[in-house]
Amino acid sequence: MEKIQTIEQELEATKLAYLMTAQISQFKSGYLAKTAHELRSPLSSLMGLHQLILGDLCEDTQEEKEFLQQGFEAAKKLVAIIDRIVTISKIDYGKIELTIETVCLNDILEEVSELTEFQAINYNYKIELKQPETKIFIQADKARLTQVLTTLVDTALNLIEDGKIIITSQLNEREDSATLLIDIPCSFRQWEKEQEDLQTSDLTLASLKKWNENLQLSPRMTLILCQTLSAKMGGDLTLLDISPQSKPETLTRLQYLIPLVRLS
Template identity: 30%
Template structure:
């Protein structure tokens, strides 16, 4: 606050006393009042005026300081009491009115803060990502769902640096620059798992405190679109894969009902084949259902952790008898030193069961399947944002190997390098597709390397659980 002028009180007293001084001077000149009496009267007048001016200036200063205090303490929960007013020139109700106005202002500010906090709580609880854009198309604010999807430090970035879809950017331009009404856009976000979003771009009625001019809401419709594709794929692929065993079963049933009716020898020969074809259909349906469940959840990263060492031990133990039947062995190494990974134990069990089972199917009798687990210091970065250190598990067989041109398509549904051999071994053509989708859901990587005549290596990289250390480091 500015300092009071040092001559303000004397100047005010002089101005206020001037009319009385002029009257006394006229009376003295006219001989109506002795000079001594006039001087005494003037002294009384000046003293009274000085007292009144000092009271008034002090009161005005107190009011000014009170207003300044209210201005400086805008966040005070309690409005301070107003000062006492002694000046007869100021209405005491003035300060009370100022205090009442300040209390009303604080009440309204508290209501606004509470409303803003409620709004922030609602936005934070929304499962859909939200991006608040300013008039230049820069991100002004986000909710936790958006930060989880796109990473932190989004504020101040341009929308194209986060989402580069041309249709979305055109919709934002139409809303921000052309003043059009809300726009709807559906587009795909490519990454370790492709996701589909139905997006709404809506202008705000007025700019927000942070400069927000429009809101972009993204609704994940990946599961819906995937379910639509899965229904179509299921009909096409299942009908194709079921047709052969079903035709065989129908043929055998017709034979046993017709020419071979009552023929015990034919029945003994046909029934094992019919059982095999029925089991093949059962395995196919089970794998299809398993793949459908996995694909529906693929966009949702597992929130639990899994102990990979004991899990691998259980899988190897469960397949030991199958290995013995082929005169093969399974050698597990490095499992004791593994840190926990972020993942679903049941699905990871399925991954390694499929990989080791395939190695036993295609490995040469008398050889071993090596299951090697490690935590490489220079391993691949995996995880939701590709920044998490990985745990690597390799399944290595000594078999015929896979021709190089087939490797990129191995994880496609129903793709087989040797269709006849695969069906002969009971394969459904879905095992590696299941592995790929589970690994994708875990935001990991699957690498395949093979050399014809020497065998194949399937390596799964999975993200370590947050804060996990290796078994040796933690010991």
């Protein structure tokens, strides 16, 4: 009887391990597909651009040089995007180690506020920081956490058209975590945007420059990378739609649960 119970427990553990592996495999497959799409769009657009040049469709040599320069600038941005994806992938697979230590969340948020203040002023938006008087100490890689939060706020500033971003930190002792809330006046769908292709039909230098200026990681891919890095630090980053019923698709929340440190 005891042997049967042992076998049943082992079968249950095996089943659980299989389900977890299947879920991880599904996530990795989706991650790979999204990454491929993120890179394919600008690459295809650059190929179309050079096809125009090779087809002698430029009006003169000067315009050809300007097209090439814009193509070069786009290629540099694409390399920067690839570098970010590769870095997060290396961290995810343990090729780059994180420095997990006890850090003060209040200080990190103050730094994030300072780093994003200039961009917020440029957009004529406000970032409101709400923190308790009590210091909150967490387990995290300080540099990487600062990078994640700064990236999320920067992305949010590009999505909103009005209002202000509210960042709130809370102590959640019952669950041994700190809760970080970033409320953003934009729709949930805006976070699902993917890379846009460059339309090579009727392409002009002005439209190329505009596309080049907007070439960056899509909000969707940015969120996925930040979620991946957050999970490696033991945190949980989720995107929620908290729009009131009277005004649907007007407010989203980034909810970040971070492991808490209890100091004696």
